[in-house]
Amino acid sequence: MTLQAKPNEPFAITPQDIEAAARRIEGHVLRTPLVPAPRLSELTGATILVKHENMQATASFKERGAVNKLLSLDEDETARGVIAMSAGNHAQAVAYHARRFGIPATIVMPETTPLVKVENTRSHGARVVLYGETLYESAQKARELANAEGLVFVHPYDDPAVMAGQGTIAQEMLDDDPDLDVLIIPLGGGGLMAGNAVAAKALKPEIELIGVEAALYPSFFNAVNAEDLAIGGATLAEGIAVKTVGVQTLPIVSSLVSDIVLVSEDLIERAVNAYACLQHTLAEGAGAAGLAAMLKEPQRYAGRKVGLVLCGGNIDTRLLAAIMVRELEREDxxxxxxxxxxxRPGLLGKVASLLGDQGANILEVSHGRLFLDVPAKGVSLDVTVETRGAAHSQAIEAMLRANGFAPHRVLPRGLAEPGR
Structure with missing residues (x-):
């Protein structure tokens, strides 16, 4: 069933709730900087400013909502302890601050959660329960444990205190730069967008709000537009890979957000790489979703002042390395x-000399004589080189062909590209 907001339905939070949250969390979370990003701006023709929520203690915005919720508990709830379900960032935020406030915490995480997030959560002193493949299954388990053990359930997005805490981001952004024309915010369950939509529209009614979802998880897109796009799959943006939108967040998003953009995995990869190489900062897949939306439609934002929320920086270093190498391949x-x-003798030396003369850096060589598609007196060489870009790669290919080597490009999947 598609959920739709009712006309004139009151929202779960008000601007006053966000102002109260700002006072409550002050001193417990970092007031992160809103940083100009001139090199990212060059990619789109917009003036981009980035809100660096990856600078929080647990490297994500989730601390704001978690702190506001935890500090809203009464003595009995604090003594009983809390339980949360999360793919990682909410888990770390609840665990970290629960330990600071002396509150017992249990976190239920999908079995597919990246190891770095699981270990970080455990390191904050929480009991971690790995259950299910999706957040939906983890949520069911968390509610079972909450009922059985009398724990307070801290929802990652569908909770007014959590939503109000997240809304302090837009409040800070517009305080730092009231001239922002657009805010582009990742959409998972909607807590981040809902809180910030209420805050932003209260401060600047004409501001445009754009939500971004991974194309594999178009949950809000479906709900708001009465669509039925397929949901599911392995996404780099696991932090916003949510199949069920929030009951309390949906009315806010459908009423205040002008558009929901779906971004493909290759765009998310490009955005993660751009943050690392151009902004010199770490962004996980969900954190880079806003920039991915701009890369998808740069003309839409040209000449406008855009605020991006880099909502999280918890990315596995091996995954980041793979993304950066893949981007180098895309750029030739x-x-x-x-x-x-x-x-013949000296073949490898000749090839190396020719490549060296062209200024190519040899990364890897595979030398095969036993392949059946190679003549008995022949040899196959796979040579991987680092170049200065597409034009340089084409010059190297032309040089190899001129020297009688009949080069074929080998695609990233390891197959020779026909006809080249």
Whole structure:
């Protein structure tokens, strides 16, 4: 069933709730900087400012809502303890601040949660329960444990105190720069967007709010537009990979957000890489979703002042390394050639000299004589080189062809590209 907001239905939070949250969390979370991003701006033609929520103690915005919720508990609730379900960032935020406030915490996480987030959560002193493949299954388990053990359930997004805490982000952004024209905010369950939509519209009614979802998880897109796009799959943006939108967040999003943009996995990868290489900061997939939306439609934002919320920076370093290498391949800055020629002494030296003369840096060489698609007196060489870009790669390919090596590009999946 598609949920729709009722006309004139009161929202779960008010601007006054957000102002109260700002006073409550002050001193417990970082007032993160809103930083100009000139190199990111060059990619889109917009003036981009980035709210660096990856600078929080647990590297995500989730601390704001978690602190507001935890400090709203009474003595009995504090003594009983809390339980939360999360793919990682909410888990770390609840665990970290629960320990600070002396509140017992249990976190239920999907079994597919990245190891770095699981270990970080445990390191904050929480009991971690791994259950299910999705947040939906984890939520069911968390509610079972809450009922059985008398724990207070801290929802990651569908909770007024959590939503109000997240709304302090837009409040700070517009305090730092009232001239922002657009806020682009990642959409998972909607807590981040709902809180910030209420705050932003109260401070600047004409501001445009754009939500961003991973194309594999168009939950809000479906709910708001009465669509039925398929939901599910392995996404880099696991922090916003939510199948069920919030009951309390949906009316706010459907009423105040002008558009919901779906971004593909390759755009999310490009955005993560751009944050690392151009902004010199870490963004996880969900944290980079706003920039991915701008990369999808740069003309839409040209000439406008855009605020991006880099909502999280918890990314596995091995995954980040793989993303950066894949981006080098997309830009033709890492290229592999398959050379087939006659086997003769000094062949490798000649190839190396030719590549060196072209200014190519050899990264890897695979030397094969036993393949059946190679003549008995022939040899196959797979050479991976680092180049200065597409034009340089084309010059290297032309040089190899001119020297009789009949080069074929080897695609990232490891297959020779036909006809090249």
């Amino acid at each position: 800055r890492i290229v592999a050639f398959r050379l087939t020629t006659s086997d």
